[in-house]
Amino acid sequence: MPAVTYAWLEANRVALLSEEEYRNAFCVQFGLLPLAGYRMSPSISGIRHCAFCAHRGQERLELPAHLLSACPRFLNIRRLRHDAVAALVVAAVRASPVMPGATRQKEVVRERSLGCVAVDGSVSDVERRLRPDAYVFDHDLLVITPVEFTVPDDAHLVQKIAQKQAKYNGVVARARPAPPGYSFARPVVIAVGAMGAIPPHTLAALTILGVPYEAIQPLLIRVLRVVMRYNAMTARIRFALGGRWVPQPSVC
Numbered sequence: 001m002p003a004v005t006y007a008w009l010e011a012n013r014v015a016l017l018s019e020e021e022y023r024n025a026f027c028v029q030f031g032l033l034p035l036a037g038y039r040m041s042p043s044i045s046g047i048r049h050c051a052f053c054a055h056r057g058q059e060r061l062e063l064p065a066h067l068l069s070a071c072p073r074f075l076n077i078r079r080l081r082h083d084a085v086a087a088l089v090v091a092a093v094r095a096s097p098v099m100p101g102a103t104r105q106k107e108v109v110r111e112r113s114l115g116c117v118a119v120d121g122s123v124s125d126v127e128r129r130l131r132p133d134a135y136v137f138d139h140d141l142l143v144i145t146p147v148e149f150t151v152p153d154d155a156h157l158v159q160k161i162a163q164k165q166a167k168y169n170g171v172v173a174r175a176r177p178a179p180p181g182y183s184f185a186r187p188v189v190i191a192v193g194a195m196g197a198i199p200p201h202t203l204a205a206l207t208i209l210g211v212p213y214e215a216i217q218p219l220l221i222r223v224l225r226v227v228m229r230y231n232a233m234t235a236r237i238r239f240a241l242g243g244r245w246v247p248q249p250s251v252c
């Protein structure tokens, strides 16, 4: 099994990340980032909470999981991180060699709701609007595999995978594909922890999508680097403003 979990911490990969990315990842991993949640004055109301969320009436302890995986202040960066991971995996699937016995490359389709891929009536009006991140078409086996990508907090990887499966498994099992003769496979989830944990589920999912065994480790190393790049960007924005994003009184 490819060993990629926390690969950035391994001695033979010290040059994997840039200096800024490594410094940020190291501080996050070992609790050294000066986040409010680490402050030692819990008696002062709100001082350990995320300032951005507190300003909107929500008390959220500001710890790495909140910074990298939950705070609405960084939603745009998380979307970019998600899309960057998806783009790498989709490119790897498209570049994979034709499987032994197959005649055609697998096709990856994105930006389609379930209603566009399934027969009318086999999914409800609400389910029609569901939009998996991608579909992988196997034109030899006539199978369509819905794919979801997620970059949750490392501690919630299993929970996040289960949530995605619960969201799609039932509806995909009931749905009938629009192309004649095709069937839906069980949806797969490509999950990568925000700090670099890679669950076995992701390795199995990449294999199902046709990524060759020898290509999985290099792919996940690239995924890890892009995740760390966006994590460093998040931290840079978090610490860039003295006002911690709380509106400051205007200076006359």
Ligand SMILES: [Zn+2]
Pocket: 050, 051, 052, 053, 054, 060, 066, 070, 071, 072, 073
């Ligand atoms: Zn927040």
